Amino acid sequence: MGKEPLRVLVTGAAGQIGYALVPMIARGVMLGTDQPVILHMLDIPPAAEALNGVKMELVDAAFPLLKGVVATTDVAEACKGVNVAVMVGGFPRKEGMERKDVMAKNVSIYKSQASALEQHAAPNCKVLVVANPANTNALILKEFAPSIPQQNITCLTRLDHNRALGQISERLNVQVSDVKNVIIWGNHSSSQYPDVNHATVNTESGEKSVRELALFGLCIMPGRLNGEFISIVQQRGAAIIKARKLSSALSAASSACDHIRDWVLGTPEGTWVSMGVYSDGSYNVPAGVIYSFPVTCKDGEWKIVQGLPIDELSRQKMDATGAELVDEKALAYSCLS
Numbered sequence: 001m002g003k004e005p006l007r008v009l010v011t012g013a014a015g016q017i018g019y020a021l022v023p024m025i026a027r028g029v030m031l032g033t034d035q036p037v038i039l040h041m042l043d044i045p046p047a048a049e050a051l052n053g054v055k056m057e058l059v060d061a062a063f064p065l066l067k068g069v070v071a072t073t074d075v076a077e078a079c080k081g082v083n084v085a086v087m088v089g090g091f092p093r094k095e096g097m098e099r100k101d102v103m104a105k106n107v108s109i110y111k112s113q114a115s116a117l118e119q120h121a122a123p124n125c126k127v128l129v130v131a132n133p134a135n136t137n138a139l140i141l142k143e144f145a146p147s148i149p150q151q152n153i154t155c156l157t158r159l160d161h162n163r164a165l166g167q168i169s170e171r172l173n174v175q176v177s178d179v180k181n182v183i184i185w186g187n188h189s190s191s192q193y194p195d196v197n198h199a200t201v202n203t204e205s206g207e208k209s210v211r212e213l214a215l216f217g218l219c220i221m222p223g224r225l226n227g228e229f230i231s232i233v234q235q236r237g238a239a240i241i242k243a244r245k246l247s248s249a250l251s252a253a254s255s256a257c258d259h260i261r262d263w264v265l266g267t268p269e270g271t272w273v274s275m276g277v278y279s280d281g282s283y284n285v286p287a288g289v290i291y292s293f294p295v296t297c298k299d300g301e302w303k304i305v306q307g308l309p310i311d312e313l314s315r316q317k318m319d320a321t322g323a324e325l326v327d328e329k330a331l332a333y334s335c336l337s
């Protein structure tokens with residue numbers, strides 16, 4: 001007997017991330033190649049025709065794992081019985097805009113969609129917020145959906161995590177699949193702290209720390225790990241917007257699949273990933289905001305990796321991005337009042 005299909009909601013499904021994401025889900029990239037899915041796609045009425053076009057393409061692609069498609073502009077219908085909700089719907093940042101500029105537009109969407117998820121989703125629905133400001137949208141969703149377990153509401157910082165892996169791979173000239181255990185701390189914004197202090201590379205002579213390799217490598221100087229590397233990862237979203245005149249889409253969609261896959265199916269032994277989760281104050285960062293931490297996942301649950309040593313530079317950067325999240329929380333509430 002094959003598995004029962006899981007229902008996966010994608011909001012903003014007619015947008016550019018949605019267009020990249022739904023075929024990945026239908027191919028099994030998110031939940032496994034033995035897991036049938038029913039896609040629920042939500043968008044707003046002006047995008048209804050485009051949404052229907054995406055549905056037509058999904059039918060035309062004849063994905064064997066795809067057992068049904070709901071394409072709707074009705075939030076309640078979209079949320080009905082969903083096991084996974086990927087919240088992409090909202091207004092993206094354009095060139096020259098800071099993330100705070102999109103705050104007012106997007107947090108009110110997340111307040112209203114929180115209630116719909118609470119009322120209509122499956123009881124243990126896992127929620128991933130992608131739309132910016134991702135951490136604060138996720139926080140608002142959590143606050144206005146009190147019956148959804150708080151550990152089920154997360155935001156996407158896996159894209160930043162993957163960007164950090166990609167930069168290390170390029171600069172040290174190693175395979176990206178051999179690099180692991182970078183950390184994104186804090187906000188999915190330019191204040192985030194991409195931390196390489198615990199990152200390693202699998203080499204022919206065993207596992208080596210990225211800092212050690214940088215010391216002997218020709219392509220990346222240790223000092224640059226504390227400066228240039230951090231700002232490249234922090235500013236990568238803006239660099240993509242500048243180059244494409246549109247924000248990242250294929251990398252965002254692929255990272256969203258990585259986030260849910262590892263959460264549901266587990267992280268490999270000895271490997272952690274970065275997820276925006278409700279902070280309990282671990283590592284003395286502010287509690288009560290959605291903050292990106294290193295986590296391991298098993299049996300569908302994430303756990304913050306504890307006990308990592310934190311140096312002075314890291315401390316400052318972790319505090320700065322935490323302070324930004326506390327400010328964003330206050331700003332979000334002021335936008336909603």
Ligand code: NAD
Binds near residue numbers: 132156
């Ligand atoms: P897009 O404009 O192409 O698509 C957004 C879609 O959301 C549109 O189809 C729009 O009609 C729809 N939408 C608007 N309001 C909605 C609502 N109330 N309910 C349902 N759908 C609604 O944008 P995009 O490039 O796909 O980006 C989507 C979001 O993801 C943006 O906020 C962007 O900034 C963010 N983003 C986050 C990350 C991350 O790593 N966290 C990365 C890239 C982009």
Ligand code: LMR
Binds near residue numbers: 132236237247
């Ligand atoms: C990204 O990181 O690519 C997105 O969040 C777009 C942005 O606004 O930075």
